Amino acid sequence: MTVSSLASEKPNDISLSLYRAIWRWHFFAGLLVIPFMLNLAITGSLYLFKDEIDNTAFAYRNVVQPRGEALAPSLLTDDAKAAIPGAKVLRYRAPTVPTQSARVTVGTNTGNVLVFVDPYSGSVLGKVGEKEEFNWVVKKIHSLDYFGFAFNRIVEAVGGLALILVVTGFYLWWPRKQTGGVISVRGTPDKRVFWRDVHAVTGATAGALIFFLAITGMPWSGYWGDKVNVTLSSAGLGYPAQLWDDVPVSKIPTKDVLTHAGWTVESAPVPTSTPSDTAQPIGLDQVVASANAAGMAPGFEVSLPSGKKGVYTAAIFPDDIAKQRTIHFDQYTGKPLVDLKFADYGAGARAIEFGIGVHQGEYLGLANQIVMLMTCLAIVLTSLSAVVMWWRRRPSGRLGVPPMPSQKSVFVTLKLIILGFGILFPLTGFAILAMLVLDQLVTRIPSPLKRVFS
Structure with a gap:
């Protein structure tokens, strides 16, 4: 050769x-x-197709007939609480559209329960353990x-x-x-x-x-995702940490107070309210009214304060990522302590949120x-x-x-x-x-x- x-x-x-x-x-x-x-x-x-599944297979608890004015959120949470004696109201989700039920998350000794309430009559349409809800189980099996x-x-x-x-x-x-x-x-x-x-x-x-x-x-992965979130935030490319500079903060991350927190804000600290001997909580109705007046997209969720220093947190992470928003309200004065919009996110966070939205089939219909x-x-x-x-x-x-x-x-x-x-x-x-x-x-x-x- x-x-x-x-x-x-x-x-x-x-x-x-x-x-x-x-x-x-x-x-x-x-x-x-x-x-x-x-x-x-x-x-x-x-x-x-989580929304489609909710509106068909579970329409009995998610879909209602509009009739007149909706009841006040506080009345709806009272009805939900009455359906499960001894429960504590944790979160309230306003209807996104007039044909959607309100959802109240209550805490019990055996775990959280989702209670679906007709916003026009206050009647309870259904209830299910938070960790037994179909889409929650699908998402957790997915990961x-x-x-x-x-x-x-x-x-x-x-x-x-x-x-x-x-x-x-x-x-x-x-x-x-x-x-x-x-x-x-x-x-x-x-x-x-x-x-x-x-x-x-x-x-x-x-x-x-x-x-x-x-x-x-x-x-969304536990190790890599957390590291990227922290890195972006430290570099000014994630959530704007400076919004928390002038407010007292707790050690509680936002993901611990909401049913579903957006990726960018899930690790952001929840602020604290400033209690006094005479101050009284403003109540859920005023918080919902304030969130609506601030232009928050319909369907937002409000978490109620936990303890004297807790805050009301109103948040929504809709299909249109540009409408993502989180507002923490002082429970006594109703003052917005932190108002975080999608436009406030850094370039890295906006890119990742866009990718997540498309990944979940939420962004382009x-x-x-x-x-x-x-x-x-x-x-x-x-x-x-x-x-x-x-x-x-x-x-x-x-x-x-x-x-x-x-x-x-x-x-x-x-x-x-x-x-x-x-x-x-x-x-x-x-x-x-x-x-x-x-x-x-x-x-x-x-x-x-x-x-x-x-």
Whole structure:
């Protein structure tokens, strides 16, 4: 063999090694995340239509017939409290439209309860435990927070791995002189190539949107999201901390007093009221009237003060993110202590809130919901086709892991790149490190696992 022929073959060998290395990582990442991706896609699809579900499946407690003037909020909260003796009123949500019920959150010894009240008659339409409400359960299963702290952290790692899957998937799909499996699907469902092409074409078509869903879901993650929130706020790109400079504050974060706090303000401290011997609380009715007079969008929620230094917090995070607003009122004077509008957010917070709004199908109406639903269905299809494709390809009794690259330097370089990516998302980095260690142990130490992983 001549020197020139060796030189011509070397690039091909490197290219094949790179392909195998990326394929191997794509395989490992997919093996880990498919069950979680299916959960995210299915529960995400349901949550996209939370309002529609409330107004159909649970219309008996959410939908009313308008008739005359609505009763005062204080009367509605009294009716809700009377329905559950011994309960304490915690929050009141005003109707967004005349056909919507009012919702009152009350606290009991066994947990919070949502009470739905007809705003025109005061009659109780229904009640459900806060942690049993359908959309709450769907959202918590979506994040795995329903199953505890550890599972929520797993979802954060899965989000980072999903980003890796999209990037590596694009590389594997990229046309290399082949005509099939790029934009068309070959064969029939009884052939492996059919499922390979379904997986590749669907992933390539929806890959950018899947990447968008993964990256915009990361701010809600427990570790990475909190760190980004703090970093943006410290840099003046999150909520404007200077609004709290001249008011006394508590150690209570806003997310602890509201049913759902927006991402930007969830960690912002709740101010405190200034009590005196003669001052009396102004009452819920005046707070609702003040919020309306301030131009707050309909459907806002008001949390009632907890203790003598507590405040009334009126807040809304509607589909139109530009109307997000949070106002903390002194419970004795009714003075707005902090009035935070979307326009006050820093550039980083506004960008993230926009991403979250689109992610949840809230920002651009039905078109937004349909596009996100199609993306979720694409995730389901790529996941299921991957399982079928792998099952048909794998040798009997083995996982069928793609072969190690012959040029080990290519694999080492790829590992460094992926680990660098993991540094940006620490929990994903730990998952990648675990895969690296397991891969090296299995391939280097003789054991029955070595055959299984081949």
